[in-house]
Amino acid sequence: MDFCLQPxxxxxxIPTKQFKLTHVLINFATPQTNTNATSRNLLANLLETSTHLYPTQTALARQLAKLYGAYVTMMVGRVGRLHTVRLKASFVNDRYSDQPLFSQVIDLINQMLFHPLVEQGEFDSPTFRLQVNNLASTIKSLYDDKQFYAHQKLCALYYQSNSVMRTPSFGQLADLPRLTPASLVNTYQQMINDDRVDIFVMGDVQPEAVRDQIGTLPFTARLQTKQSAVFYNQPLHDDILQVYERQRITQAKLNLGYQLPVYYRQPTYFPAVVFNGLFGGSPYSKLFTNVREKASLAYYASSRLSPFSGLMTVQTGIKAADHDQVVDMINQQLTAIQHGEFDQATVQEIKDAIINQQQAGKDLATNVLEHRLVEQLLGLQPVKNFADQINAVSNEQIVKVASMAKLQTTYLLSGEKR
Amino acid sequence: MDKKVYSEFEQPVYQAQLANGLAVHMIPMRNFHKTYAMFTTNFGSIDNQFIPYGGKDYIRVPDGVAHFLEHKMFEKEDHDAFDLFGQLGADSNAFTSFTQTSYLFSTTSHLHENLDVLLDFVQDPYFTAQTVAKEQGIIGQEIQMYDDDAGWRLYLGMLGNLYPHDPMHIDIAGTVDSISQITADILMKTYRTFYQPSNMNLVITGKMDPQETLNWVTINQQRRQFDSAQKPERKNDLYDPSGHDVIPFRSLTMDVARPKVMVGIRGLPVSYTGRELLHYKLAIDLLLDVLFDDTSDNYLRLYNTEVLDDSFSYNLEMQRDFYFAYFSSDTEQMERFADEVIAILESADQQIEAVRTRFVGIKNAEIGRLIGLLDSPEAQANHFGGQLFDNATLMDEITELRTISIEDLYQVAHQFIKSEGISVFQIVPEHR
Known part of the structure; x- marks a missing residue:
């Protein structure tokens, strides 16, 4: 059930009796630039920390606790070229509480989004300084996760030097010193006044009552983002970029980046999903069974599609000494698929697993909302016959998609000298 | 088959015990698409001394046998059970903890066939010298991967402090050295002792027809011959139950961007069992919320002085025969973090008194969080209490939680927080 509250x-x-929690997602979307990711992430942190009425995070947390431990969090993400700030709330259905929770949670969201802790055109300065430090720490800590680190490095290598895709959705340390309590108010006003807004409510709710409650949020009219701006593509690099980095770690990480110009829900999308399952996206894949299980060359070996940016990545954990052998073996797996060397039984297993996952995803409220959000941003309807579409993928289509994958970059993070 | 309905949540629970001793628990969830099944043996990494099935004397097996067994169960003479689930469109997995090993699948179709695969592969051991040797390579890699994980090293470091002479201080997967001593014979002896149906349970949650599902399980089990049941005898006595062997402090240098610190408390033995033990656990959970959750004055003060940040977390783990709590954060002020956390723990009485007016709110928040877990088939299965908590379900947990009073918090604070049980572990970045 859709309502346009303002342009x-x-x-x-999405009314449903499946869940005992009610879920709210409010998404703010705008084209990502080289600098807005960092300021918007800091903004999300500021907005979820305190408000005018609840000026400390403890005051805010106590209000949430009163609402039967309601969660309201804010975070950033990306859908292709769009940068998103998301407010997510979940709380128990009114029937499990002694007070009407829905209206109280919406009131609190109203405070968080429309009454931030801003005085005379600036965010509260102690809160600001603390959140800058916290964001700096969080970004640094992310890189302690070596799998994550290797993936980020690979993406930075893959995307061309002037591409906004190089900037992660959570931002970058180098931008932080430029941000001020006053500049964040600009960031805030742009987001609250200009961003495209999509609000989702899912749970055992009465649609009219929900519309009335959500209608109390004082959103104003704004321009629509063009849908064509979501997907990212870039030309092929002249040569394959190879980078090696040394850190004191035990297990080396080898990551590969391929251009694979396949985009979400476009004609080659379902074949690409099956191809990815066959290559490295599932436990029945060639990377998992051949590189990890049969050859014991890797503890993990998988592939992942980025269907908004035309990229496919491979990530493995290996012994550094096995590097050349592993690269050869990964390439052999891809070549094999390009030559149609795979059996029908495995393809069917992978299709069944993809269908099972999609069905199972309906039991996870956050997953349902994520899909609905992406569909809204792209102007698509929910997929009606997902299983049929997956089952209809032919071997020829898999081969064709596999042949579109072009190796662009390899990255090795290793504890040993080359 | 017994049926119990939790009317507030419109949630029935079915239980049955089969002739071979296997306990089956089913929680059907309306409007769900997925079924989740978890087949668990009451056997984990700390159970390294026991009398083997049919034997008289205790034996000691190498560290990591439970986890090794978990990996090896999937592999059969001519196939891998994992592939059978795959052919049926199901996801499958397994995990080993200190005190249990669980095999599970989730599926949206072919429930009957998947249940047969689950029961059959776990009850059909196949170990050979070659397959054991190959697995030693794979698990060796897995252990090494965790060596680079600072969060895991911090956690294991703390266990090493809290239980320096007990098997909990050793990685659940064992060590590269210990797993090299594992043989097919050791695996078989261990398997026969702990994988008897009477030492196991099967929990099924999500989409199902309970009667039909139980029939499938019963027919499957009737097809199979089992050894006569023999209760496993194991040695899990703590080296020093008084906790005087706790190491107060250690640190480790690693290539991390920010220092990490953890404070731990080892719980001392209590006489509670079943629901009383669950009550005790939930009361400690609530006590920790009162002292440290983001509504507490402590949290705000430490957050604002950057003694802790958003990475701060705390947790209580209670398993068969032992329990401990830990508090950790990334912080530049490692010593101050430890001092502050310990000071808060040691002044628990005043802290509890200070929240008297907010206590109901804190409790409701915890109840709300547990109600939220009812939306997850995995959480319903994972929260199933098993033998330790007299088969308590998530709904029983909510019921029990409601009975906890502020007076209970004073009592558990005195029972749980003992200075001899407190310890600190740090991970220090290399370049300082």
Whole structure:
């Protein structure tokens, strides 16, 4: 059930008796630039920390606790070229509490989004300084996860030097010193006034009551983002970029980046999903069974599609000494698929697993909302016959998609000298 | 088959015990698409001394046998059980903890066939010298991967402090050295002792027809011959139950961007069992919320002075025969973090008194969080209490939680927080 609250502000209600929690997602979307990711992430942190009425995070947390431990969090993400700030709330259905929770949670969201802790055109300065430090720490800590680190390095190598895709959705340390309590108010005003807004409510709710409650949020009219701006593509590099980095670690990480110009829900999308399952995206894949299980060359070996940016990545954990052998073996697996060397039984297993996952995903409220959000941003309807579409993928289509994959970059993080 | 309905949540629970001793628990969830099944043996990494099935004397097996067994169960003479699930469109997995090993699948179709695969592969051991040797390579890699994980090293480091002479201080997967001593014979002896149906349970949650599902399980089990049941005898006595062997402090240098610190408390033995033990555990959970959750004055003060940040977390783990709590954060002020956390723990009485007016709110928040877990088939299965908590379900947990009073918090604070049980572990970045 969809309602347009204002131009550019849409409400989507999904009534269901499946869940004991009610879920709210409010998404703010705008094209990502080289600098807005960092300031928007800091903004999300500021907005979820305190408000005018609840000026400390403890005051805010206590209000949430009163609402039967309601969660309201804010975070950033990316859908292709769009940068998103998301407010997510979940709380128990009114029937499990002694007070009407829905309206109280919406009131609190109203405070968080429309009454931030801003005085005379600036965010509260102690809160600001603390959140800058916290964001710096969080970004540094992310890189302690070596799998994550290797993936980020690979993406930075893959995307061309002037590409906004190089900037992760959570931002970068180098931008932080430029941000001020006053500049963040600009960031805030742009987001709250200009961003495309999609609001989703899912749970055992009455749509009219929800519309009335959500209608109390004072959103104003704004311009719509063009849908064509979501997908990212870039020309092929002249040569394959190879980078080696040394750190004190035990297990080396080898990551590969391929251009694979396949985009979400476009004609080659379902074949690409099956191809990825066959190559490295599932436990029945060639990378998992041949590189990890048969050859024991890797503890993990998988592939992942980025269907908004035309990229496919491979990530492995290996012994550094096995590097050349592993690269050869990964390439052999891809070549094999390109030559149609795979059996029908495995393809069917992978299709069944993809269908099972999609069905099972319906039991996870956050997953349902994530899909609905992406569909809204792209102007798509929910897929009606997912299983049929997956089952209809032919071997020829898999071969064709596999042949579109072009190796662009390899990255090795190793504890040993080359 | 017994049926119990938790009317507040419109949630029935079915239980049955089969002739071979296997306990089956089913929680059907309306409007769900997925079924989740978890087949668990009451056997984990700390159970390294026991009397083997049919034997008289205790033996000691190498560290990591439970986890090794878990990996090896999937592999059969001419196939891998994992592939059978795959052919049926199901996801499958397994995990080993200190005190249990669980095999599980989730599926949206072919429930009957998947249940047969699950029961059959776990009850059909196949170990050979070659397959054991190959697995030693794979698990060796897995252990090494965790060596680079600072969070895991911090956790294991703390266990090493809290239980320096007990098997909990050793990685669940064992060490590269210990797993090299594992043989097919050791695996078989261990298997016969702990994988008897009477030492196991099967928990099924999500989409199902309970009667039909139980029939499938019963027919499957009737097809199979089992050894006569023999209760496993194991040695899990703590080296020093008084906790005087706790190491107060250690640190480790690693290539991390920020220092990490953890404070731990080892719980001392209590006489509770079943629901009383669950009550005790939930009361400690609530006590920790009162002292440290983000509504506490302590949290705000430490957050604002950057003694802790958003990476701060705390947790209580209670398993068969032992329990401990830990508090950790990334912080530049490692010593101050430890001092502050310990000071808060040691002044628990005043802290509890200070929240008297907010206590109901804190408790409701915890109840709300548990109600939220009812939406997850995995959480319903994972929260199933098993033998330790007299088969308590998530709904029983909510019921028990409601009975906890502020007076209970004073009592558990005195029972749980003892200075001899407190310890600190640090991970220090290399370049300082």
């Amino acid at each position: 550019g502000v849409n409400l989507h209600i």
